[in-house]
Amino acid sequence: MRKFDPDTIRNDFPIFSRKVNGKELVYLDNAATSQKPKQVINTISDFYSLHNANVHRGVHTLSEEATDMFEKARKNIAKFIGAVSSGEVIFTSGTTESINFVARIWGEKNLTSKDEILTLVSEHHSNFIPWQQVAKKTGAKFTVIELDKNGELDLDLFRKHLSKKVKIVAISHVSNVLGTIFPVKGICKLAHEVGALVSVDGAQAVGHIPVNVQSIDCDFYSFSSHKMFGPMGVGVLWARQEILNTIPPFEYGGGMIDAVSILNSTWAETPDKFEAGTPNVSGVIGLLAAVDYINKLSFESIREHEVNLLKYLSESLKKFDRIRILGPIDLENRAGLVSFIVHGAHAHDVASVLSTYGIAVRSGHHCTMPLHTSLKIPASVRASLNVYNTKNDIDKLIFGLKEALKIL
Amino acid sequence: MNMYREELMEHYKNPLHRGVIKNPTREVEKKNPMCGDIIRLQVIVKGNVVEDVKYNGESCAICLASADILAHEVIGKSVFEVKKMSKKDLLELIGVELTTSRVKCAELSLIALMEALK
Numbered sequence: 001m002r003k004f005d006p007d008t009i010r011n012d013f014p015i016f017s018r019k020v021n022g023k024e025l026v027y028l029d030n031a032a033t034s035q036k037p038k039q040v041i042n043t044i045s046d047f048y049s050l051h052n053a054n055v056h057r058g059v060h061t062l063s064e065e066a067t068d069m070f071e072k073a074r075k076n077i078a079k080f081i082g083a084v085s086s087g088e089v090i091f092t093s094g095t096t097e098s099i100n101f102v103a104r105i106w107g108e109k110n111l112t113s114k115d116e117i118l119t120l121v122s123e124h125h126s127n128f129i130p131w132q133q134v135a136k137k138t139g140a141k142f143t144v145i146e147l148d149k150n151g152e153l154d155l156d157l158f159r160k161h162l163s164k165k166v167k168i169v170a171i172s173h174v175s176n177v178l179g180t181i182f183p184v185k186g187i188c189k190l191a192h193e194v195g196a197l198v199s200v201d202g203a204q205a206v207g208h209i210p211v212n213v214q215s216i217d218c219d220f221y222s223f224s225s226h227k228m229f230g231p232m233g234v235g236v237l238w239a240r241q242e243i244l245n246t247i248p249p250f251e252y253g254g255g256m257i258d259a260v261s262i263l264n265s266t267w268a269e270t271p272d273k274f275e276a277g278t279p280n281v282s283g284v285i286g287l288l289a290a291v292d293y294i295n296k297l298s299f300e301s302i303r304e305h306e307v308n309l310l311k312y313l314s315e316s317l318k319k320f321d322r323i324r325i326l327g328p329i330d331l332e333n334r335a336g337l338v339s340f341i342v343h344g345a346h347a348h349d350v351a352s353v354l355s356t357y358g359i360a361v362r363s364g365h366h367c368t369m370p371l372h373t374s375l376k377i378p379a380s381v382r383a384s385l386n387v388y389n390t391k392n393d394i395d396k397l398i399f400g401l402k403e404a405l406k407i408l
Numbered sequence: 409m410n411m412y413r414e415e416l417m418e419h420y421k422n423p424l425h426r427g428v429i430k431n432p433t434r435e436v437e438k439k440n441p442m443c444g445d446i447i448r449l450q451v452i453v454k455g456n457v458v459e460d461v462k463y464n465g466e467s468c469a470i471c472l473a474s475a476d477i478l479a480h481e482v483i484g485k486s487v488f489e490v491k492k493m494s495k496k497d498l499l500e501l502i503g504v505e506l507t508t509s510r511v512k513c514a515e516l517s518l519i520a521l522m523e524a525l526k
């Protein structure tokens with residue numbers, strides 16, 4: 001393991017060599033998408049320059065190379081998240097598609113009007129609407145649990161909502177607004193006691209905190225490549241093999257069949273059964289390069305770096321009278337992001353002024369309208385961290401905020 | 409910092425037309441779902457003339473200042489004339505260069521006004 005040094009790490013990310021509005025880029029919108037290291041960019045470029053061919057389709061050399069790279073990626077990504085086998089890793093276009101898959105294919109098959117779906121008020125629309133809609137379709141009850149004043153889930157309250165009626169708990173591992181790291185392991189244990197399955201939205205967790213699906217003991221786990229240094233347009237749905245064996249295909253087409261006759265078709269085994277059509281091969285190979293990058297840095301040092309910056313960031317923000325921070329006070333329960341509101345100034349205006357200084361933060365409701373409604377705020381500003389961020393970035397953010405508050 | 413020019417911020421901080429009309433002829437609420445801006449715009453139309461416009465909302469400075477400038481511009485004009493106003497006209501009135509995402513904030517009041525005058 002090499003020494004963790006954000007300044008060296010920055011050299012891996014070509015984007016930091018450009019200027020934004022004449023300034024050095026301060027990228028604090030990592031929860032929306034991370035920047036890409038040259039290791040990932042080069043892997044994708046090499047694939048198209050040297051190996052490009054369709055997978056699972058040909059016996060010629062290029063096709064075999066592409067297939068080998070694609071399946072090696074599946075194997076190593078499976079290992080990365082602690083899957084039992086690579087057959088449990090299904091490639092999708094991202095977290096959104098993964099969750100829609102679970103809600104539509106598993107949900108529509110298994111839920112009835114006697115059943116209940118449990119979720120949290122803080123869920124991203126991607127982990128909210130699919131369940132809300134499957135509830136409408138199947139007649140299942142859709143129950144949304146509120147959080148406590150620190151944006152954490154009270155496990156006693158959660159326990160009270162559990163009953164034999166609950167068939168699925170849809171929960172995020174890390175909230176994209178509050179930063180809360182939810183106790184998914186404990187949630188799975190409690191849910192399993194009443195026979196419910198748990199689907200975890202890991203979009204904000206993978207690449208920031210250690211994720212092992214066997215140790216969490218969940219049933220579905222979804223995440224996106226682009227939030228963890230990989231390319232856009234690819235993601236993973238992990239599901240237990242036993243569950244995958246019982247659910248029908250999501251889409252029909254090439255590559256997912258066993259045999260096809262005029263009247264009938266039979267399906268391939270998992271994961272092929274769930275991957276109709278030409279997959280995003282370069283994306284998957286790029287995702288493996290991202291996984292290799294994370295492994296090289298190691299989860300422990302990534303988390304340590306982010307917690308250190310998080311402390312500095314929240315201490316710095318606390319000095320502003322006009323700023324209120326949302327989410328957990330205990331930083332051990334918080335991932336590397338902070339959302340806040342500025343009294344008397346709208347989030348967009350704050351973000352716009354920051355942008356003139358080359359500082360990228362997110363503003364708005366961050367695809368969590370139910371949470372913002374529950375908190376009675378129209379919008380918030382979010383600064384989210386990653387391996388290449390430094391204290392200097394935070395100092396620049398604080399400077400930008402002071403300037404913004406002078407104007408707004 | 410061009411976007412937050414002083415004249416524009418003046419309309420935001422000391423608005424001329426923000427508020428509520430008791431008995432409006434029409435009233436329209438518009439949202440920008442991408443960012444959560446909301447604007448409620450009310451008009452009084454008498455004999456084909458826009459007699460008064462007021463607006464309110466939980467929105468950013470660009471959205472609110474734009475609504476204030478727009479209201480100021482159209483009060484006293486004929487409905488016919490106001491309806492001819494385009495997005496380009498509004499952006500010229502605002503007179504600062506807006507980025508693509510912020511044009512949507514500025515435009516919200518015009519969309520609401522056009523609907524109110526339908």
Ligand SMILES: Cc1ncc(COP(=O)(O)O)c(C=O)c1O
Pocket residue numbers: 031032093094095096097124126127172174175176201203204224367
């Ligand atoms: C918690 C959470 N869930 C789901 C998503 C959706 O991810 P994607 O847009 O990559 O499908 C996001 C991304 O914004 C997120 O933060």
